[in-house]
Amino acid sequence: MASKLILSSPNSLLLQNPNLQHHNHHLLLKPATNMASFPNLTNKVKALTIKCAATTATPLSQSQDLEERVFNFAAGPATLPEKVLKKAQSELYNWHGSGMSVMEMSHRGKEFLSIIQKAEADLRALLNISEDYAVLFLQGGATTQFAAIPLNLVKPEDSVDYVVTGSWGDKAFKEAQKYSKPKVIWSGKSEKYTKIPSFDSLEQTPDSKYLHICANETIHGVEFKDYPDPKNGILVADMSSNFCSKPVDVSKFGVIYAGAQKNVGPSGVTIVIIRKDLIGNAQGITPVMLDYKIHAENNSLYNTPPCFGIYMCGLVFDDLLAQGGLKEVEKKNKKKGDLLYNAIDESKGFYRCPVDKSVRSLMNVPFTLEKSELEAEFIKEAAKEKMIQLKGHRSVGGMRASIYNAMPLAGVEKLVAFMKDFQARHA
Amino acid sequence: MASKLILSSPNSLLLQNPNLQHHNHHLLLKPATNMASFPNLTNKVKALTIKCAATTATPLSQSQDLEERVFNFAAGPATLPEKVLKKAQSELYNWHGSGMSVMEMSHRGKEFLSIIQKAEADLRALLNISEDYAVLFLQGGATTQFAAIPLNLVKPEDSVDYVVTGSWGDKAFKEAQKYSKPKVIWSGKSEKYTKIPSFDSLEQTPDSKYLHICANETIHGVEFKDYPDPKNGILVADMSSNFCSKPVDVSKFGVIYAGAQKNVGPSGVTIVIIRKDLIGNAQGITPVMLDYKIHAENNSLYNTPPCFGIYMCGLVFDDLLAQGGLKEVEKKNKKKGDLLYNAIDESKGFYRCPVDKSVRSLMNVPFTLEKSELEAEFIKEAAKEKMIQLKGHRSVGGMRASIYNAMPLAGVEKLVAFMKDFQARHA
Numbered sequence: 131m132a133s134k135l136i137l138s139s140p141n142s143l144l145l146q147n148p149n150l151q152h153h154n155h156h157l158l159l160k161p162a163t164n165m166a167s168f169p170n171l172t173n174k175v176k177a178l179t180i181k182c183a184a185t186t187a188t189p190l191s192q193s194q195d196l197e198e199r200v201f202n203f204a205a206g207p208a209t210l211p212e213k214v215l216k217k218a219q220s221e222l223y224n225w226h227g228s229g230m231s232v233m234e235m236s237h238r239g240k241e242f243l244s245i246i247q248k249a250e251a252d253l254r255a256l257l258n259i260s261e262d263y264a265v266l267f268l269q270g271g272a273t274t275q276f277a278a279i280p281l282n283l284v285k286p287e288d289s290v291d292y293v294v295t296g297s298w299g300d301k302a303f304k305e306a307q308k309y310s311k312p313k314v315i316w317s318g319k320s321e322k323y324t325k326i327p328s329f330d331s332l333e334q335t336p337d338s339k340y341l342h343i344c345a346n347e348t349i350h351g352v353e354f355k356d357y358p359d360p361k362n363g364i365l366v367a368d369m370s371s372n373f374c375s376k377p378v379d380v381s382k383f384g385v386i387y388a389g390a391q392k393n394v395g396p397s398g399v400t401i402v403i404i405r406k407d408l409i410g411n412a413q414g415i416t417p418v419m420l421d422y423k424i425h426a427e428n429n430s431l432y433n434t435p436p437c438f439g440i441y442m443c444g445l446v447f448d449d450l451l452a453q454g455g456l457k458e459v460e461k462k463n464k465k466k467g468d469l470l471y472n473a474i475d476e477s478k479g480f481y482r483c484p485v486d487k488s489v490r491s492l493m494n495v496p497f498t499l500e501k502s503e504l505e506a507e508f509i510k511e512a513a514k515e516k517m518i519q520l521k522g523h524r525s526v527g528g529m530r531a532s533i534y535n536a537m538p539l540a541g542v543e544k545l546v547a548f549m550k551d552f553q554a555r556h557a
Numbered sequence: 558m559a560s561k562l563i564l565s566s567p568n569s570l571l572l573q574n575p576n577l578q579h580h581n582h583h584l585l586l587k588p589a590t591n592m593a594s595f596p597n598l599t600n601k602v603k604a605l606t607i608k609c610a611a612t613t614a615t616p617l618s619q620s621q622d623l624e625e626r627v628f629n630f631a632a633g634p635a636t637l638p639e640k641v642l643k644k645a646q647s648e649l650y651n652w653h654g655s656g657m658s659v660m661e662m663s664h665r666g667k668e669f670l671s672i673i674q675k676a677e678a679d680l681r682a683l684l685n686i687s688e689d690y691a692v693l694f695l696q697g698g699a700t701t702q703f704a705a706i707p708l709n710l711v712k713p714e715d716s717v718d719y720v721v722t723g724s725w726g727d728k729a730f731k732e733a734q735k736y737s738k739p740k741v742i743w744s745g746k747s748e749k750y751t752k753i754p755s756f757d758s759l760e761q762t763p764d765s766k767y768l769h770i771c772a773n774e775t776i777h778g779v780e781f782k783d784y785p786d787p788k789n790g791i792l793v794a795d796m797s798s799n800f801c802s803k804p805v806d807v808s809k810f811g812v813i814y815a816g817a818q819k820n821v822g823p824s825g826v827t828i829v830i831i832r833k834d835l836i837g838n839a840q841g842i843t844p845v846m847l848d849y850k851i852h853a854e855n856n857s858l859y860n861t862p863p864c865f866g867i868y869m870c871g872l873v874f875d876d877l878l879a880q881g882g883l884k885e886v887e888k889k890n891k892k893k894g895d896l897l898y899n900a901i902d903e904s905k906g907f908y909r910c911p912v913d914k915s916v917r918s919l920m921n922v923p924f925t926l927e928k929s930e931l932e933a934e935f936i937k938e939a940a941k942e943k944m945i946q947l948k949g950h951r952s953v954g955g956m957r958a959s960i961y962n963a964m965p966l967a968g969v970e971k972l973v974a975f976m977k978d979f980q981a982r983h984a
Binding site: 233278420 | 625626627629631632633634635636637642643645646649650651654655656657658660661662663664666696697698699700701703704705708732735736816818822823824825826841842844845846847859860861862863864865866869943945946
């Protein structure tokens with residue numbers, strides 16, 4: 131909150147707030163009142179430290195915002211990079227001098243076209259996506275894709291395989307029953323979704339058209355560390371909750387799809403990356419909005435896309451590139467994950483993570499307390515310390531810390547310190 | 558841009574910018590440097606007018622924003638109320654002291670629940686929607702509803718009727734062919750979509766399950782002024798482009814649906830208002846995300862909804878209520894529409910609107926120039942005057958001024974003045 135008032139020239143004061151670099155103000159004194167009129171001041175005011183406080187209760191001044199930000203461990207929608215939010219805020223009313231908010235722009239105007247084209251180009255750069263693949267910005271979440279995948283890729287009588295490592299894979303399988311003959315070739319359900327099978331052991335259906343996986347199960351915290359090569363058909367992955375958290379060899383996949391609201395943006399945008407030769411075979415009953423061909427031919431502009439959400443994704447992509455790309459992002463995620471899993475493993479059983487160590491998610495860390503009666507207290511105390519949304523999914527209970535790309539290391543450090551303190555008080 | 562630096566107490570300066578009330582700063586001087594140390598200054602600085610300029614090129618200061626705003630006549634996404642944008646901007650980084658952006662909130666957290674519940678309550682108040690109707694906040698635009706309507710309401714062999722008064726009604730009819738036996742019982746195509754039939758003349762299919770209309774055709778500027786009572790089945794309306802522009806008797810309809818991006822928010826939100834007894838009959842092939850029952854049972858939270866878009870709609874609903882509700886809004890829209898249509902009709906044929914006077918849209922005003930070779934020049938000159946997106950839809954050409962709720966009267970006045978000036982120079 132400390133601001134500096136600096137005499138930057140004989141007729142100019144600079145009001146500088148280190149938290150608000152783009153709100154620095156040059157105060158140009160009128161000739162009649164320039165600093166030469168104040169000889170005593172001229173010498174003394176050069177770096178006068180002053181306190182700066184907003185005069186009205188709402189909205190909160192931005193300096194207060196910075197202090198009051200919580201660490202948000204929600205599974206999605208989830209925390210976004212502070213820089214990205216600040217940029218979005220600064221541009222919200224008037225994007226790049228266009229005289230409009232991004233929310234007001236025609237999706238066919240040159241301004242929005244530049245936004246969506248840059249978003250696509252940056253995503254292609256991040257994931258090294260070749261021109262053999264189309265990149266689509268759609269609506270409806272991964273749940274819509276659960277239907278779109280079989281509707282676009284196969285015929286109703288076709289066999290398709292599902293490896294079910296958690297609730298989301300199971301939902302995808304069930305939806306596919308409406309449009310194909312799906313088979314669950316492996317399920318982790320009997321072991322409460324804590325494992326991923328060895329790929330060699332998988333027996334695929336001989337004429338299966340695709341193998342579907344959920345790359346990271348948000349609820350159960352189970353993450354594929356490498357990917358199977360299907361013996362039959364293509365590999366299709368729901369990457370909603372680990373999309374852009376690490377490098378991925380896109381060429382191994384027929385289709386990758388992801389809701390944006392974990393790592394790359396707000397809810398309301400779904401990204402589909404699909405090999406172009408797979409496009410154009412939709413079943414006759416496919417709603418036009420679920421037909422990849424329609425969207426690919428129209429560069430995601432067949433109907434009005436979720437423009438502001440796409441813009442936000444673009445800001446995040448830009449930020450990820452500025453961080454050095456996904457290799458660097460993965461390093462940071464590993465560091466955060468190690469810190470948290472080590473704290474759990476070194477707690478002598480006070481905290482427990484049920485997931486097999488080899489497939490623990492770097493994005494969603496589920497854990498329980500040995501003394502389960504303390505879990506509500508844990509969540510409540512953490513919230514008081516401004517660490518929120520640590521409650522596990524209602525279907526599994528316990529706690530869950532979602533530590534996506536935008537969760538700062540400081541957030542995990544604070545959580546770990548809190549966990550140690552809580553243990554010391556309750557062990 | 559002029560700010561004032563006011564000596565508000567012996568140890569406090571107030572930096573006041575009239576354009577930026579919530580950026581007023583109290584500058585609290587440290588004891589060692591309080592104003593008593595500057596006797597010369599104490600007398601002279603009481604109301605020192607100073608200039609205040611941001612030190613970095615981006616973001617634009619908010620006072621610059623106000624000066625540079627354009628009048629945006631885009632058909633959607635479209636102009637939003639300035640107040641709403643300012644509020645969204647001020648809250649973007651930290652919503653109501655929650656320490657989070659709305660974009661970061663769990664859709665199941667108490668903060669977002671309060672947002673979506675208020676949005677629904679305010680919409681119910683605006684349109685006087687009874688408890689017999691469900692209000693759903695969905696994704697995918699009206700185009701997704703073109704499929705969802707027949708999928709949810711009828712069986713594949715059922716007859717349904719479509720009155721086609723423009724391109725959107727035609728698209729709805731075509732999509733319905735996948736899931737029902739639709740019949741176009743009237744089409745305005747041969748007259749280039751400039752009319753709406755008298756309802757008495759409509760011959761409905763005897764066993765038709767519903768009658769579908771597009772309440773306002775965005776491209777052709779044709780708007781229903783009252784609504785038919787179907788002899789058979791229920792009335793279903795796509796109200797995307799005149800939703801909340803005037804009062805509507807919801808009880809006349811089985812289903813009303815609307816993309817938000819014309820009158821009530823950004824793109825990415827679709828609102829469905831459906832009589833509850835019609836819910837629960839979806840065809841077996843209906844994707845789960847297109848099944849009204851799923852969304853109604855889960856209060857639009859079956860999967861992650863487009864949270865920020867819903868929040869923006871809520872701000873708009875709040876603003877519409879604050880304006881006095883839809884009767885007041887309709888008065889303003891009539892005034893704007895009359896002004897523009899009168900300018901066209903009084904131009905002695907220099908400007909022409911092809912639409913039958915009785916059904917001219919108050920939202921989308923298409924017009925042409927008698928000298929069609931001047932149209933490009935008209936659009937270009939208007940854009941220079943900061944009136945943008947006046948080009949007609951690529952399928953019909955000419956000009957189109959979309960003057961939704963949020964287009965200020967001043968925007969229409971400026972357009973009309975420009976039209977008269979343009980005519981004077983080119984007649």
